[in-house]
Amino acid sequence: MKWFWYASPETFYPLAGKIARGCGIAAAVLMLAGLYVGFLVAPTDAQQGEAYRIIFIHVPAAWMSMFLYVVMAFWAALGLAFNTRLSGMMASALAPTGALFTFIALWTGALWGRPTWGAYWVWDARLTSELILLFLYLGFMALQAAIDDPRRADRAGALLAIVGVVNIPIIYYSVQWWNTLHQGASVSLTRAPSMAATMLTGMVLMALAFWAYSIAAALVRVRCMILERR
Amino acid sequence: MTWGSWSEFFAMGGYAWYVWGSYGVTFALLGLEVILLMKRTQQREAKT
Numbered sequence: 001m002k003w004f005w006y007a008s009p010e011t012f013y014p015l016a017g018k019i020a021r022g023c024g025i026a027a028a029v030l031m032l033a034g035l036y037v038g039f040l041v042a043p044t045d046a047q048q049g050e051a052y053r054i055i056f057i058h059v060p061a062a063w064m065s066m067f068l069y070v071v072m073a074f075w076a077a078l079g080l081a082f083n084t085r086l087s088g089m090m091a092s093a094l095a096p097t098g099a100l101f102t103f104i105a106l107w108t109g110a111l112w113g114r115p116t117w118g119a120y121w122v123w124d125a126r127l128t129s130e131l132i133l134l135f136l137y138l139g140f141m142a143l144q145a146a147i148d149d150p151r152r153a154d155r156a157g158a159l160l161a162i163v164g165v166v167n168i169p170i171i172y173y174s175v176q177w178w179n180t181l182h183q184g185a186s187v188s189l190t191r192a193p194s195m196a197a198t199m200l201t202g203m204v205l206m207a208l209a210f211w212a213y214s215i216a217a218a219l220v221r222v223r224c225m226i227l228e229r230r
Numbered sequence: 231m232t233w234g235s236w237s238e239f240f241a242m243g244g245y246a247w248y249v250w251g252s253y254g255v256t257f258a259l260l261g262l263e264v265i266l267l268m269k270r271t272q273q274r275e276a277k278t
Binding site: 039040042043044049050051053054057058061096097100103104107108111112114115213217220221223224227228 | 242260274277
């Protein structure tokens with residue numbers, strides 16, 4: 001395999017364009033399918049009524065916010081280790097989309113918390129650690145924006161991104177480690193999901209849509225950065 | 231089918247603000263990111 005062939009920004013540029021186009025189309029189709037299942041197929045929840053329909057964007061957005069951070073830190077670490085130009089650009093390209101999904105997770109969570117818990121916001125372990133994640137993304141972006149030399153900005157940002165990874169397991173396990181208002185995971189790899197099949201289908205479709213969207217957005221952004229840094 | 235009419239659909243069983251507030255902001259932000267990225271791409275490609 002010619003992995004290092006694509007590590008060069010010039011050869012990666014056209015490939016990124018093709019992948020971005022495919023993922024962008026996939027994201028649009030999956031989103032429409034997810035909305036269809038989420039609003040027209042999935043039944044009303046017995047306990048929460050229609051308010052539960054926020055789940056179809058809240059949970060996938062929260063997954064993406066954590067996952068994108070790990071991917072971002074991975075690229076940042078790769079850039080530090082091998083000093084490849086593209087790695088640092090990939091990390092920077094993921095940050096705004098990651099921050100966006102973190103904000104969406106918090107926003108939809110607030111609008112879901114109000115009818116179910118009676119409050120838009122509580123200083124609960126899950127909510128607080130997710131808010132810290134938003135600040136980590138914003139801090140990463142602000143730090144990189146403050147340094148003029150892109151190679152130095154990459155290295156400084158990488159350090160921040162890697163240290164911040166410690167927050168990801170804290171978010172994920174916060175509902176087990178602390179006595180939180182936020183409910184535990186409804187979906188896990190080890191046991192059957194505790195929700196109706198159609199609800200799960202809608203959530204998985206939206207999660208796949210957000211995946212495809214994130215890949216497309218990050219690749220379009222990295223293409224711009226390749227042109228800007230040339 | 232869960233909904234009897236359009237107005238029932240928009241009312242979301244009394245949770246309209248919460249449900250549409252969530253979906254509206256989410257898709258507005260995603261759309262904004264797409265527009266900004268398209269603009270940035272156009273600008274960069276015009277320069278080269």
